[in-house]
Amino acid sequence: MHGAAKWATLLAEGAMVGAGLTENMIAKGEAVLRCLDRPDFRVTAALWLYKPERARWHFVIASPGVRRQGTRWAYGKIGAAIRSIESSRDVFTFDNVTVTLNTDPLIVSLRKALATGPRKAGVRFTQHLVNGQFIDDAYIYRAR
Numbered sequence: 001m002h003g004a005a006k007w008a009t010l011l012a013e014g015a016m017v018g019a020g021l022t023e024n025m026i027a028k029g030e031a032v033l034r035c036l037d038r039p040d041f042r043v044t045a046a047l048w049l050y051k052p053e054r055a056r057w058h059f060v061i062a063s064p065g066v067r068r069q070g071t072r073w074a075y076g077k078i079g080a081a082i083r084s085i086e087s088s089r090d091v092f093t094f095d096n097v098t099v100t101l102n103t104d105p106l107i108v109s110l111r112k113a114l115a116t117g118p119r120k121a122g123v124r125f126t127q128h129l130v131n132g133q134f135i136d137d138a139y140i141y142r143a144r
Contacts (some may be wrong), residue, residue, distance in 0.1 A: 021050070021057055021137070021139055024090075025057065025091050026048070026122075026139060028085060028087075028092070029046065029048055029059055029139075030122075031085045032046075032061075032082055032085065032088070032092075033046045033141050033142070035081035035084055035085065036063075036077060040065070041063055041065055041074075042064060043061055043062070043063055044062050044063060044102040044107070044143075044144055045062035045107045045140075045142055045144070046059075046060070046061050046062075046140075046142045047059075047138050047140040047141060047143070048060075048138060049098075049106075049135070049137075049138045050136050050137035052136045056096060057096065058097070058098050059092060059096060059097045059098070060098045060100065060106075060107075061074070061097075061098070061100070062100050062101065062102045062104060062107045063099070063101075063102060064101070064102045066099055066100065066101050066102075067103075071099055074099040075097075075099055078097060082097075105131075106135075107143065108131075109130040109131040109133050110125075110135075110138075110140065110143040111143045111144060112130070112131065113125075113128065113130045114140060114143055122139070122140075122141060123139070123140045124139055124140075125139070125140055
C-alpha cells in the first residue's frame, strides 16, 4: 500500500479506535455522576454522546443549576468531581465535557424517548431518530 491509500487506511483505523466507548469511560462517567449527585447540583441528565462529525465521545451533564448559577459554576463542580476521581484525566479533557440546561432540545428529546427516573440506567441508545434529531450513539446514565 502506498501514499494516499496507506494514509486513508491509517486514518480509518484510528477513527475506529478513537470511536469506541470503553468500560473505563463508562465507569469514570458513573463515578463523576455519583460525585455530582448532591442537592446543590441536581443532575437531570448524564450521558456519553458520540459525535460522528468529530469522531469523539462527549460526556454531557444537564442540570437546572446551570440556569441559576451559570456554566462557569457548573463546569467548576464537574471539574472538581473529575479531579477527585483517580485516573479520570485519561478519560475527560477540557473539550469532551459539556454542561447544558435541562431544557436543552437534545435532553428534552431523550427524556421523552427514554425516561430513566432518578437512578442510573446505563442504557445504550444507538441509531435512533428522536423528535427529528438523529442520535448516532449514546450511553445514557440518566434522563429525567
